[in-house]
Amino acid sequence: MSFEDWYRQDRLPHIFCAGCGNGTVINCTLAAVEQMGWKQEETIFVSGIGCSSRASGYILADSLHTTHGRALAFATGVKMANKGLHVVVFTGDGDLAAIGGNHFIHACRRNIDLTVVCMNNQIYGMTGGQGSPTTPLGCLSSTTPYGCAEPPFDLCELAAAAGANYVSRWTSYHVKELEKAVKAGLETPGFSFIEALVQCPTAFGRRNKFKQVADHVEHLRSHSLLKAKRDRMIENGEQIPAGMFVVGELTRRNRPAMGVKP
Amino acid sequence: MKLAIDENRCKGCNLCTKVCPYKIFKEGKKLNRKGVPIPELDRPERCANCRLRNLYGRQLCGVCQLTCPDQAIHWIDEEPYEPHKVAIEY
Ligand SMILES: Cc1ncc(C[n+]2csc(CCOP(=O)(O)OP(=O)(O)O)c2C)c(N)n1
Ligand code: SF4
Ligand code: SF4
Ligand SMILES: [Mg+2]
Numbered sequence: 146m147s148f149e150d151w152y153r154q155d156r157l158p159h160i161f162c163a164g165c166g167n168g169t170v171i172n173c174t175l176a177a178v179e180q181m182g183w184k185q186e187e188t189i190f191v192s193g194i195g196c197s198s199r200a201s202g203y204i205l206a207d208s209l210h211t212t213h214g215r216a217l218a219f220a221t222g223v224k225m226a227n228k229g230l231h232v233v234v235f236t237g238d239g240d241l242a243a244i245g246g247n248h249f250i251h252a253c254r255r256n257i258d259l260t261v262v263c264m265n266n267q268i269y270g271m272t273g274g275q276g277s278p279t280t281p282l283g284c285l286s287s288t289t290p291y292g293c294a295e296p297p298f299d300l301c302e303l304a305a306a307a308g309a310n311y312v313s314r315w316t317s318y319h320v321k322e323l324e325k326a327v328k329a330g331l332e333t334p335g336f337s338f339i340e341a342l343v344q345c346p347t348a349f350g351r352r353n354k355f356k357q358v359a360d361h362v363e364h365l366r367s368h369s370l371l372k373a374k375r376d377r378m379i380e381n382g383e384q385i386p387a388g389m390f391v392v393g394e395l396t397r398r399n400r401p402a403m404g405v406k407p
Numbered sequence: 408m409k410l411a412i413d414e415n416r417c418k419g420c421n422l423c424t425k426v427c428p429y430k431i432f433k434e435g436k437k438l439n440r441k442g443v444p445i446p447e448l449d450r451p452e453r454c455a456n457c458r459l460r461n462l463y464g465r466q467l468c469g470v471c472q473l474t475c476p477d478q479a480i481h482w483i484d485e486e487p488y489e490p491h492k493v494a495i496e497y
Binding site for chain 1: 415416418419420421422425426443466470472473474475476477478479481
């Protein structure tokens with residue numbers, strides 16, 4: 146079997162725009178799920194609302210496409226009802242951190258045995274490009290026409306501070322690393338959070354000087370700073386250049402978890 | 408094994424032209440049914456997975472397939488006795 150067998154072939158091609166990074170992240174997640182050797186009937190995919198949250202509908206397994214921001218609440222229910230199920234959540238930055246912000250921190254606090262993959266395109270893609278809690282300073286969106294003036298959330302730091310057992314961040318450029326990170330998340334008991342920064346050519350790229358899809362992917366590549374390098378820079382007292390974000394495995398620990406099959 | 412692009416799925420983002428270490432995918436001019444230019448394959452017999460997949464018994468490289476946001480890239484088996492081009496990598 147390969148990860149292609151986890152797709153509902155009759156539903157493809159999907160609705161994502163040309164060059165949208167969401168498709169890449171689904172590939173990487175399914176490649177990791179495939180390596181776990183899980184049965185399709187014991188694996189559940191849950192998502193909220195947004196472009197990214199359409200993901201669960203393209204997968205050949207039971208899935209819940211829930212209400213906006215509530216993917217984690219539904220996933221908690223699934224896990225509590227049957228601890229034997231493997232639950233993977235797809236969500237977007239708006240879905241997870243804006244309307245679903247409270248569910249997010251409390252799911253981390255409870256350390257529920259879920260794996261959450263957040264496709265962070267730093268914008269509300271589906272509704273036409275409003276600014277989200279992760280829109281970077283100075284970026285244009287339909288609700289920040291003069292540049293975003295509010296500092297964004299760092300979703301990974303939020304997850305770690307709230308208590309998640311596993312946290313890592315990659316981008317749609319780092320496909321192999323992302324696949325490995327999702328696999329590590331699936332293997333870790335407790336709450337695993339994987340943030341994947343993705344390009345959204347339609348709502349974000351178009352407004353923020355990324356004329357070609359590849360320009361945005363190149364931006365993601367060139368602005369990612371490996372965690373090991375970041376730590377070395379801090380040790381040497383070097384300044385971390387503005388606009389860079391840390392990628393790699395950021396947290397891995399063994400806090401008591403909820404919903405783990407005994 | 409040989410590389411194939413599913414023309415019905417490809418949306419022409421050209422990300423595959425950026426990620427292949429052998430630069431096998433080239434921006435193409437041929438349009439599919441929806442009017443999207445589909446990438447062309449430049450000497451695809453150089454692909455590591457095409458050459459070695461059956462020998463090693465596992466997937467090799469595969470970065471184009473993982474990257475393609477539209478699940479348009481895959482490998483298919485050759486017909487029996489299909490003529491092969493021999494690729495030599497220095
Ligand atoms: C309760 C509710 N409020 C608002 C909306 C409208 N809405 C739909 S998708 C969306 C934002 C999605 O953003 P994100 O989660 O980042 O997903 P993306 O489309 O960017 O992948 C909003 C506000 C809704 N569907 N339901
Ligand atoms: S609007 Fe953005 S996030 Fe939504 S499908 Fe298009 S590119 Fe992807
Ligand atoms: S990455 Fe996929 S969708 Fe994009 S041009 Fe290549 S084959 Fe087509
Ligand atoms: Mg978004």
